[in-house]
Amino acid sequence: MIFPPTTLALSGERFTVTYQIRAADEAEALARARGICLEQTVETPATLLANDDIRGQVVGRIETFGPQEDGRFRAAISYAVETTAFELTQLLNVVFGNTAMQQGIRVLNLDLPAALLAHFPGPRFGQPGLRALLDAPRRPLLGTALKPMGLSARDLADLAYEIALGGVDVIKEDHGFTNQPFAPFAERVQRCAEAVKRANQQTGFHCLYAPNVTAPTDEILPRARLARAAGAGALMIAPGLTGWDALCVLRQADDVALPILSHPALLGTYVASPDQGIAHRVVFGKLPRLAGADATIFVNYGGRFPFTRADCNGVIAGVTAPMGAYPAIFPMPGGGMTLERLPEMHAFYGNNVIFLVAGGLYAHGPDLQESARQFRRLAESFVL
């Protein structure tokens, strides 16, 4: 049978996804690109579609196509914004839903028009807002993590106090801290927020304590509100665990209204193959920014994870590229960093970065507060 013909009057606004395609030759690559146009929209062979508005307006459209120097191919495919229903879940689906089950196809980039961006919150603070909160107009920012899982809320608060006294800007929790019996969320957040507040009163600094609110759906906002009430200065969430829309929901909760750090847990597989998945620029750059994060945690090159300089450059591009009216957000590279690497990291990232030194800060010396102080002095030395 042929599907019945349809009359559609869509806006004509389209967004574009750039795909990298592996194929034996150009003809095969083009066939794969045409396959994407169908798979991501109508999921049916073109032969079943009447020669009508569904073919013309709903099926993806190849805007550019060609071979790359590395022997792969690249296709920019546009889709009507209406296919997304202006929902983040369905936008992700049109971008890569079923095609994620194919081999040799990778999402390299997303270009979203204002007509689509307007439906998503984007960052509440971004780089300028976070700099204002921290009274740090130019220098690189400092981040670390409370650890390890298993410590009591009281012990963690003691560590937070020392770190805040030393002058670190952002103290996030390890993303494995949720509501374990050995350090329940409510008690932990109360104690740590209080400890950081006490340190700030002594130093005059504006250290932000960022508890992890990654949690089951119905727990995220209650924990975020509890954190806000306790005096937390920011929040962290891992959209790979909660779903991306949970980050949107957190961003849009005006009674919370704290800066949000996006954590990469469970997202690594999307970037693990150069031939499949979704590029760093999108997963750790544009998606968290679209959904409303103010900083994106990822792993730096040369640490205990295999990210490369090119990967990290992709993240920088994703968090800073023009994207409607959204501000740029901070890259927050970590994963095995040490104070010794800061000059090199500064040379790579410049000032618009949050250095995430966690295990390396605890291991730096016997006195945690003194290690934090050295961290601060180093970062301040980069900007005169």
Next chain:
Amino acid sequence: MIFPPTTLALSGERFTVTYQIRAADEAEALARARGICLEQTVETPATLLANDDIRGQVVGRIETFGPQEDGRFRAAISYAVETTAFELTQLLNVVFGNTAMQQGIRVLNLDLPAALLAHFPGPRFGQPGLRALLDAPRRPLLGTALKPMGLSARDLADLAYEIALGGVDVIKEDHGFTNQPFAPFAERVQRCAEAVKRANQQTGFHCLYAPNVTAPTDEILPRARLARAAGAGALMIAPGLTGWDALCVLRQADDVALPILSHPALLGTYVASPDQGIAHRVVFGKLPRLAGADATIFVNYGGRFPFTRADCNGVIAGVTAPMGAYPAIFPMPGGGMTLERLPEMHAFYGNNVIFLVAGGLYAHGPDLQESARQFRRLAESFVL
């Protein structure tokens, strides 16, 4: 510094994750396995931990380790159930959160004790419940999909009516149907549910219409309730788009209480590499079952996606393996299936399957109702 010592009195209940590890030799593989034990829990070098209860009870423990015939290595690592805080989001994190950013490590299997399973809903219906609803005690079940995106609600309802008259058991929507202006959710679900109900009254069959409720967080339950009120017989959700916990929430909504189909959108990348990610058995088998799905949609071998027979056997194992008191759930293989493939699929899957023939049903012949009738006759012929 060394982290302060801690006294813990955890239950001793542990769950086990089997990892496949690529390494140059056994020493490197063992070092990688030890790295997983730390990365997935304390995220800190063992040298910073006092020789105390965190090392003994929180850090992962290698239970078995050894080389495999294919030159890779395999490690079964157990974790205290308390590390998960009994939350699905944090369970996923302990299983693979940060390690997903490593190369050459793949989750092969999960073994969850009753003490952990008790915190998750599991399937409400499973195979027995779905068979009872459909009054189909033995035969393979038939599934298809409403398509394509772009058609009006009225046209889609007409297709649903023909398919239901022909005797298909489950009519799911394409997972790209959400709330687009050309077929808004409320109107579409109302019309399609009514059409299927009308067909059921004529045939005496029990066809279940399964609208897609994959949506932004705050929309999922309202749409599910609307679908229930309209007379939908089941629901579909894509946890790769919504987050896995959204499936749990849907399962636990007692005012909805419909069978749930889990859709694989955006999950494909987890299984794309034999060396990285999470095995089919887990992603398309144990996880949807744990979170509460009654059937798991995935792509069959030999269709338009590159899944193999071994991959599909993994899914079968995941949906049927003993898992506390959970019933088995249905594998629902699709992705380019045709009526011609049914005898072979039956030989492979047996009776406990929902055959998902979608595009292939529309393409089968000029009369959709007659194609559906042939589909039914074929499936009934397999069981005498």
